[in-house]
Amino acid sequence: MSETTALYQRIKRRETHSSRSGLAITLAVIVILTSAYAITEMILHLADQPALVSDMFGVAQATAGLAEYTNGIVVAGGIVTALIGLIIMIAALTAGRRARHLVETEKTSAVVDNAVIASGLARHAASAGNISPDNVTVSVSHRSAVVTLNPTIGATIDTSAVLAAVQEQLDSYALIPKVRPRVVIDEYGKRGS
Structure with missing residues (x-):
């Protein structure tokens, strides 16, 4: 009887909750595209070709020079990045609900x-x-x-x-x-x- 009860519990949960596969697939596609872009820029830099969007060396220098920016810009960027990360974490850890x-x-x-x-x-x-x-x-x-x-x-x-x-x-x-x-x-x- 416990197998039947466990099966019914699983069916009930499946019917009242939605999966997060759509969010996971979207995030995976974003990570894959970002990685492919970064690799393409690196290969173009190594081949002494012009960059598609921006030179990776210039991006690295701008990142290293964050200390020269005003505190407000750096703090605002950090807060925005932390909020995006927090929203993604909450979405990943909480169960989606169907109506x-x-x-x-x-x-x-x-x-x-x-x-x-x-x-x-x-x-x-x-x-x-x-x-x-x-x-x-x-x-x-x-x-x-x-x-x-x-x-x-x-x-x-x-x-x-x-x-x-x-x-x-x-x-x-x-x-x-x-x-x-x-x-x-x-x-x-x-x-x-």
């Missing part, structure tokens, strides 16, 4: 797209707020659901009733991971129906 949630019962589990969850929440929020479903937009992310109501001008909506209805619906779904609802009422409203 999906798990719904588990005693006998089965299902993968539900966030758009389906948003559709159901919009229908219940419209009913609780006594407005048209066309005036409700829902955005579902990994841990939150934002329900935006756009009532007609002059109409009043009981925010707590809408929030309670949305929370009740989310509880009935039993999503993994849990989603926290938030209700926002558009302050400008909508003209007409």
Whole structure:
């Protein structure tokens, strides 16, 4: 039974998380192209040919002469380089997430797209707020659901009733991971129906 459980856990993870292969391939292509360019410039320099873009000897001299630049330029360059490296490290170490949630019962589990969850929440929020479903937009992310109501001008909506209805619906779904609802009422409203 443990093999089956492990298999199901792997399938669930595969369906709710995305791989980072696209980022890895992009970074590998950038490194390969940069290396090929550097090697080409070195070979052209050794063959006493003109450089394609810039002479590698000049680039090396400019790098060695960083002490002559103002502190602000060197520090700014270092900060930008460190931020790029930090973003790449975070992207590489964190798991990518697909716009999906798990719904588990005693006998089965299902993968539900966030758009389906948003559709159901919009229908219940419209009913609780006594407005048209066309005036409700829902955005579902990994841990939150934002329900935006756009009532007609002059109409009043009981925010707590809408929030309670949305929370009740989310509880009935039993999503993994849990989603926290938030209700926002558009302050400008909508003209007409």
